[in-house]
Amino acid sequence: MARSAVRHQPHPAAEPASEGSAPAGATPMMAQYIEIKAANPDCLLFYRMGDFYELFFADAETASRALGIVLTKRGKHAGADIPMCGVPVERADDYLSRLIALGHRVAVCEQVEDPAEAKRRGPKSVVHRAVVRLVTPGTITEDRLLDPARANLLLAVGRRKLSDSAFAYGLAAIDISTGRFALSEVPGADLPGAIARHDPREIVLSEAILSDPALARLWQETRAAVVPLAQAELEPAAAERRIREQFGVSTLDGFGQFSRAEIAAAGAALLYIARTQIAARPPLSVPSREAGGATLSIDAATRANLELTRTLSGERAGSLLEAIDRTVTANGARLLAEHLSGPLTDLAAIARRHAAVARLVEDQGLRGEIREALARAPDLARALSRTGLGRAGPRDLAAIRDGLDVAVALRDRLAQAGDLPEDLARLGDHLGRADPELAATLRAALSDDLPLARRDGGFVRAGFHPEIDESRLLGQDSRKVVAALQARYAEATGCRTLRIKHNNVLGYYIEVPQSVGEACLKGLMQEFVHRQTMVDAMRFTSVELGGLETKISGASDQVLALESAVFEDLAARILAQAEAVAGIAEALAGLDVAGSHASLAVELDWRRPEVDESLSFAIAGGRHPVVEAALRRAGEPFIANDCDLSGEGRGRIRLITGPNMGGKSTFLRQNALIVVLAQMGAFVPAASARIGRVDRLFSRVGAADDLARGQSTFMVEMVETAAILNQATRRSLVILDEIGRGTATFDGLSIAWACLEHLHEANACRALFATHFHELTALGQRLPRLDNATLKVAEHRNQVIFLHEVVPGVAERSYGLQVARLAGLPAGVVARAGAILKGLEKAERERPGRPRIDDLPLFASLAPPPPPEPEPAADDGLARMLDAIEPDAMTPREALEALYRLKRERSGAG
Template structure:
């Protein structure tokens, strides 16, 4: 969702595919939305309404996004101001952002959707605060706030007077060299400064006879003598003291201004949340337009009906038009569209929309991609986004469970199969009829019969007991027998085109069960030696010739299921079939 499983990188994740936000706070908000999808249909539809308006009104979307790019991270900036750590540059950035809010309100003034209406009114106190910050702080303040140069002239009378006095002293020293040369007649006289002695008057040794009586010798060097005067030292002391006093006063004024911002922190945070939400929805609208997403219809029931769904990440990694879309139908019964008071029914039979889909097909044909595709579409719909499909009707899921991929956990001493079983156990113990369960090749990490037995029992439990909407991808083709035994189970396969010397993956999910996995063909494509491939075909022929697993499952488990079903019924009642028999 937020990073890839293989190498934990952002590139290639769902968040990477849909993150088109313009601000940092929008990016963080989108991440929260993805990790915390909504269960409330009303909230989902409010987000969808905003995306719908932005999709239909491209000029509004472009103007909004252009303006959002000029807004800084006011959420973080306000936090720093409230904690007393904001710099002058932070406050200037905050002020620039606050002063953009009226422009933002003008852009969305005619909007009808809820998330855009939240931006139509700007609190006057925030606009005034932005103007106050800009009036107080210089255009480009220094990095360090204790070294002065922060506050504009005209803000504080005492500060202006101190600056005036300091400037007069600086001018006096700047003109000292000229005036002393004229007074003493020494054309080589210079005024200098160092950190040890401060300001001094330098006179070459050839001119020391012309030194006035009020000069005080301070330092003797090889070629010159350095002097000071009482007035020079007095001015120097005033300059140094004034600089410290100026820096202190500017810092105090800045801290007061920062405290004012901190007092409005909660109000600014509310605005930042509204701006971030608009940014997220503007980005999702941009993705919906350029990727051809549709608005899913969210319903109260358990249906998952997706027409020509696509994987949101994979399709962006392929050239346009290369991804093969597939449809999905899950969830028995009929759904109520709306808030429960409305009674528009969607009639869906068990055959059309089962609870459990057994998905078979060759290796590398796209089964895992299909599983992830369904899960991501459901997740995107519940965060309020449009989805990569031609049409979609989706019931709200309380949880999405996945068991995809094979990894071990050596640090805790768990094998690949143990990790798989732990995750499967978690699913079976916590899934509900409103959950979406995506299982990929359960039982492959152990012996064939053990794995098949576990896979069968898990699938049967999900279909009969939990009745969660489930897609179960497997290479155990024997599981196709479940569809003939349970009414809410259906078989689907990822089809291939078989040629004399090769197979072509069509990546199309169609009704029916596959009877071959073409694992040997995949091995050939991977480069296994021809001798190994030939021997594998011989061994497979012998196994297929003598294997009677499917027949045993039909006859044995089918009769066991019928017996257990009769035991569950009350002994005082009889079924219609039993009545007919009697």
């Protein structure tokens, strides 16, 4: 797991003297840089100089290493060279994304006055600069810096004291790229799981919470950047005031009842956003409060074991999310991930989601038209957020226009569909909330070909604004005049290669080849003024050309000013309906998720589950969605299996034995994933499923050392098992695999035995318990709610065939030697292991108890064993039967039956 970037905010005095103040002798520009850097010591400072952002001193060295760009020098400071590197302004987003991904924070320092104003103050005056925003992992809004399918959450943590040793923690989850704002409170034991569920990019909290020894490991292990805030800035009264100011209200009563911990978290988040966004205020939704127990509780270890949104290696590919995602919009993909991370426990809400999916499964035409329309929908939520922050470009306004058009089309289509399930009807209502005039105005105002930035101009459609049209016409006519003037000058000088050109330094100028430059001077001495001599050309100007330049420049500037005013007006119209537009974005995402579930169900034959208040758990023909997808790509079938853990008042436990590679872990995980899918509102990979509502899901599958924490495999196993046994309720589902295998045989057996009894008697929950301790199967006769099951296998000539079929009963043996042979262990090692195994089994029969090593003979020689004796030749009938078999075309069951036929044939021939 990646180590988080824990960044403190030191006082400027903590910076090195060379960068903390501007000593005598520093140039005015460097003095300005040092002053701004001292105010932002914990950030890399992007210092705007013309068309580049420059970095100096230690920032330059850090950025050079991180970005792989050249480190140069610029002058001296305190007697030493000043390290420097820079990035072009037009490519700044690319470099910012790389720095943010590495955990850095960046202060963007812009020129905030016209350079001409600085010149008027004196020759040594520098352009005023100021930090306009801090770019941090949890506060970015630019499309090129964001993953379109992943929420970019800033998570703030507050707390309140319950007793001398217990706290409740408030969580404020804000995505300023979409405006989402959610509050919740969890007990201390659930804090790691809640953070894992939100999967934030950045966490802000008080210094007191960060320094709490009980939470130190949590902050060290989180993937997110962790930023502490001074305790003095987080007073409760100040936190509530910040919330009121953000939403312009005098009281929070209209938003609902929030705990002190939730208000503290919300205040910390808003403080951090204000600090990073400087003067900009993002358009956040009114904070929604999630009630305790509203979502299926899944701890961090279980999320990792089940690979819900990413694999153990941190990749999306291979996760459950990647396997089920059929969304067609970025907003829908983010909502799908949110639903998967927090499945519901409210039965009515689950049923509403299932009903919406069922309607789209049944109505292929409606489903197809909805998904076709959604595929044209841009990311409305993020475009709206950038508009509110003043960072939008013309394409963001066009995205809102196009999103509103798609919403109207979908609203009309849903209205034609007749009687709709409650969720689909509600989404249809939200789609029509914006004023139709807004979309009409945006269509009329924006041209078809839009630039990326509004400073580039040209985005207002011809005919929308008369003054802009007039100024553009003036500019176009002036260009014609320039062309006519060039032709006249060429004729007067006799120089056909004379050209009138333009650059940002000289403006408009006349350029002729060096060879005819003097002739031009002689011919038009009174009109031409020499400006510049180049290696192969000479440049001139004239009074007439200077006047024309002023006219053209004025027209261009006027067009840009008028277009900027139109842009501001359009943005204001959008923000006046921000709440309605945000609701439309949510509705589009909701439709996309429902359509994704429906498409998945139709494509893979998934079925609607029944989720109720019972303690049922009856899965018929269940399949693992990720493994099945992988097998399908390889052209192989998946063996479906049933699972019934239903109980009255108490759940049942199924104890599963069988060989490694037989499919135990797959079977365990698939049933846990079916619960997650069912309660998130999706259909499930099964022939049928009836599931009594699960409140907490626990999974302890697989083993790994945690050397960074100084914990062995067995310690990790015991810590996770302890959490399960201490927290599981009757409504929980527990998945346990190989408990006790990390220690001595009798120790491990004893622990596994005691855990099984505790699950049965104390937790009374539904559970799947896989083990290699065959002795535990005897508990099936003593514990009334425990059933034995095994993975079916077949053997032929010392080869084992895994059928991946779960059946009642007990495994007769572990097949460890056969698996070792399949894994490629040397033949001599496998043969010697077989001999040792026979000796151990014989010693156990003769002297019950643990056999001693000195009871067994040592291998006489380390030389390879003699080759096996050749098999007797088969008769002609047996050979013909073998020739007729096509192994690649057979199912496992057909292969087993063929083996039996061969065996009978051979016995008859003998």
